[in-house]
Amino acid sequence: MAAVRRWSLLVVSVLAVPVGALLALRPFASLGVLVVGVVAGLVVLGAVRLVADRPAAADRDAPDAAEPPPTPPRWWWAPGCAYLAAAAVVLLWPGPTIRVLAVAVGLVLVADGVLDVLAARGARGTARAGALLSGATSVLLGALALAWPDVTVLVVAVLFGARVLLAGLRGVGAALGRGRTPRPSVADRRARPGTWRLVGQVAALVVTLALTAAGIGIERAAHEPDxxxxxxxxxxxxxxxxxxxxxxxxxxxxxxxxxxxxxxxxxxxxxxxxxxxxxxxxxxxxxxxxxxxxxxxxxxxxxxxxxxxxxxxxxxxxxxxxxxxxxxxxxxxxxxxxxxxxxxxxxxxxxxxxxxxxxxxxxxxxxxxxxxxxxxxxxxxxxxxxxxxxxxxxxxxxxxxxxxxxxxxxxxxxxxxxxxxPSALLAHLPEVSVGALFAAYLAQGYTATYPDVRLDDVVRPGARVIVREMAHRCLAERGVVVSALTALLLDQPVWAHDDPYTGAFGARLDENxxxxxxxxxxxxxxxxxxxxxxxxxxxxxxxxxxxxxxxxxxxxxxxxxxxxxxxxxxxxxxxxxxxxxxxxxxxxxxxxxx
Known part of the structure; x- marks a missing residue:
């Protein structure tokens, strides 16, 4: 049974590496690619959790330990099942959007983090500290995906993709390293040093706290008319x-x-x-x-x-x-x-x-x-x-x-x-490093001004949420840094067609x-x-x-x-x-x- 678990872990971990890399490095190729990547990532994370968190006490082939492990939580399987359920929701949701992805990923990350914090009661030493850190990080990442619109796509794609990629790499290393799993169930963890793992968890929490603080600071720095x-x-x-x-x-x-x-x-x-x-x-x-x-x-x-x-x-x-x-x-x-x-x-x-x-x-x-x-x-x-x-x-x-x-x-x-x-300006924007930001302003301005120019006709599905979020940031605000980063990550224009100058949009550009x-x-x-x-x-x-x-x-x-x-x-x-x-x-x- 231990060999089956080890090979299962190796297979799903190997699959996690390209999936995570795709999400992290090419998050905006298209909405379809993003949906497939997120679904695959959720499935991979769910499988890794189910395999890795399976208590050793439940494995008949596991060697006898020097002392019996603590009683595993009854819900050790819950985090893995939550990831699989989120994958099913995204896959089966009619007409999935980036907002659906954000909600699904955000909720499952929050749930996973809460369960980690609760399970920490059954661990000791650095294992307990690591579980608390991991749980806090997961909760904060989930909250970012749910509550901070400007980085919705970054959290869903880039950060979630990085999480999947790292999980895959850890899983491969653990599967090849004498069968050790990358994330043993919290109940099975002994009070052992685990220094490097703990350092990594602290670093992840620090980065997440920095993102949270940046989000709060950006929102407070936004200027509103009196x-x-x-x-x-x-x-x-x-x-x-x-x-x-x-x-x-x-x-x-x-x-x-x-x-x-x-x-x-x-x-x-x-x-x-x-x-x-x-x-x-x-x-x-x-x-x-x-x-x-x-x-x-x-x-x-x-x-x-x-x-x-x-x-x-x-x-x-x-x-x-x-x-x-x-x-x-x-x-x-x-x-x-x-x-x-x-x-x-x-x-x-x-x-x-x-x-x-x-x-x-x-x-x-x-x-x-x-x-x-x-x-x-x-x-x-x-x-x-x-x-x-x-x-x-x-x-x-x-x-x-x-x-x-x-x-x-x-x-x-x-x-x-x-x-x-305006047409010549629009044609040149893909050559500008943050041209997508000005494209968002242009799309927002024309679709809000002219009834015959619709955002869904002008902007491709995978970029609509991005365009709306970019359009709500001023160039003089600190929050525009998020928009600029998003613009740099876009690997294709925001427009729905290769030739955006056709139809009502093109006619209105020519009028101006x-x-x-x-x-x-x-x-x-x-x-x-x-x-x-x-x-x-x-x-x-x-x-x-x-x-x-x-x-x-x-x-x-x-x-x-x-x-x-x-x-x-x-x-x-x-x-x-x-x-x-x-x-x-x-x-x-x-x-x-x-």
Whole structure:
């Protein structure tokens, strides 16, 4: 009988090694692969537990011990059966999802850990300590799978896969090592040193505690809008109306400037009214009884996320989070900054990420609302700047301003590494190390904005939970590290089809290329080393505008990446400030297409 047990243990342990490796190293190949891997892992763990935990006293062929072992628990078979039952649930559940996997794995890990802790009463010495450590680790891992959404897939696939892999390796070693099992039943364990096993169990518990602490810390660090951002009961239909303002203090506001949060009305892509928030920063010379009206730089920020807590006015150092690093330079010139958060950031969502017209509405209506502030004097001269996502918003602002906001005198549009072609951006994202994160924002933004674009049609089944979880993290939050790790582990794009540009999604992407006429002088600046908005795609966009008869001042900056283009030491910054001064001063623009 001992030989049968040894060979059975060797077979299931050998099977555990490739199963665990597959789960740990390629967890996102597809939902089908993940389901098969988890089911196989549960079966392997169940079999190992049943074979390894079988009490020696129940084996007639076991050699006589020097002293009889303690009475084994009646439920020694329960952990193994629990793993097998979980495998059956996952296998038989209609339409299994990652959430089903998480619940099944989480519950069985918690149950296994509880049983280990209870069984520790029948052990002594290091065996008892090891059982308690192992049980605590299992309970915490199970709780992570059940309660921490951001690492659901990591716990189910990577950590569970590693557990299966290690169990297999231990089982192989034990089966080949004179028949010793890798995990004798707790009741059979004698008070022997077991130093290395105990060290491993302590290390596993420490890692699990670190993950738990990180999860708690990340959740506490998430930023949420306060009552200022709540939509008032009575909101006028007219866009650009100031609903609420409050003084704003931040280390980003220079001592010689004042700032305010604003809440104002604007318009969604379907024409329905909504509210948005933003910031207004002005030099002190534009305030008080002797105020000198300040010319306005309307700022459209780069990507910060797609949920309300990602608004720059909510985040600490929110201007920098949206790539506005030179607000002090703007204010030092006597200009004011009006920075929209965009609707759905700060205020209730959805946020129309990389959807052009509503972003332009947000920019223009923020300017209108800022003019209603009693505490600051603003001139009627306006220039819009935007970077990345905001660069696309700036282009759209130039297109829609004459019809949507003819009362806003727009003297220039500066689009800095703009997301001028959403389709081209999407096509390049697989080449970006964390491109899946931006893909998640794009999928969330379009499916939440357009009724004819459905997440289940756009994102493959194995990535849907991942996309939803990524979309709930802001780039400026510590929790985005989890999203970044998940993005790095993805071994294929999140999209449901090899060509995601077809159907309603592709049509909506094409709608949001800002190819209309811009009456105001246009500056497009691009770093040649940009890894997100690639220079070749920007060149194609500018060439198409020139071919259509539009004027563009196109400037390229060799060696600069996406964010480096707008950092304070970038050669673009003095050129941008000078270009803006020319617009306010009425100087003729440069046409790079001529």
């Amino acid at each position: 009552d200022f951002y709540a939509t008032p009961a009575d909101v006028p239909d007219a866009p650009g109306r100031l609903l609420r303002s409050a003084a704003f203090t931040s280390s980003e506001v220079p001592p010689d400037a004042l700032a305010w949060r604003i809440l104002y009305t604007t318009t969604r892509v379907d024409g329905s009214p909504t509210v948005a928030s933003g910031l207004v920063l002005a030099p002190r010379t534009a305030t008080g009884a002797a105020a000198r009206p300040a010319d306005v730089v309307a700022w459209a920020h780069g990507t910060t996320g797609v949920t309300p807590g990602c608004a720059p006015s909510v985040l600490p150092d929110g201007l920098a989070a949206g790539a506005m690093f030179v607000a002090d330079d703007v204010l030092a010139r006597g200009w004011a900054v009006v920075a929209t958060d965009y609707a759905g950031l700060g205020t209730d969502g959805p946020h129309a990420y990389l959807v052009g017209e509503p972003a332009a509405h947000d920019v223009l209506d923020a300017v209108r609302a800022a003019h209603e502030l009693d505490d600051v004097a603003l001139s009627d001269r306006h220039v819009v700047w935007g970077h990345s996502q905001g660069g696309g918003a700036a282009l759209w602002t130039g297109i829609v301003a004459p019809d949507y906001a003819p009362d806003v005198d727009l003297l220039g549009v500066a689009a800095l590494a703009p997301a001028s072609n 290329v800002p190819d209309g006429a811009i009456d105001a002088p246009l500056l497009v600046a691009q770093g040649t080393a940009d890894s997100i908005v690639v220079a070749s795609a920007q060149d194609a966009y500018v060439a198409a505008r020139c071919a259509a008869g539009h004027a563009v001042d196109h400037r390229s900056y060799p060696g600069l990446d996406h964010v480096a283009l707008v950092e304070p030491d970038s050669p673009l910054i003095p050129a941008l400030l000078a270009w803006t001064a020319d617009r306010f001063g009425g100087a003729p623009p440069v046409d790079g297409c001529a």
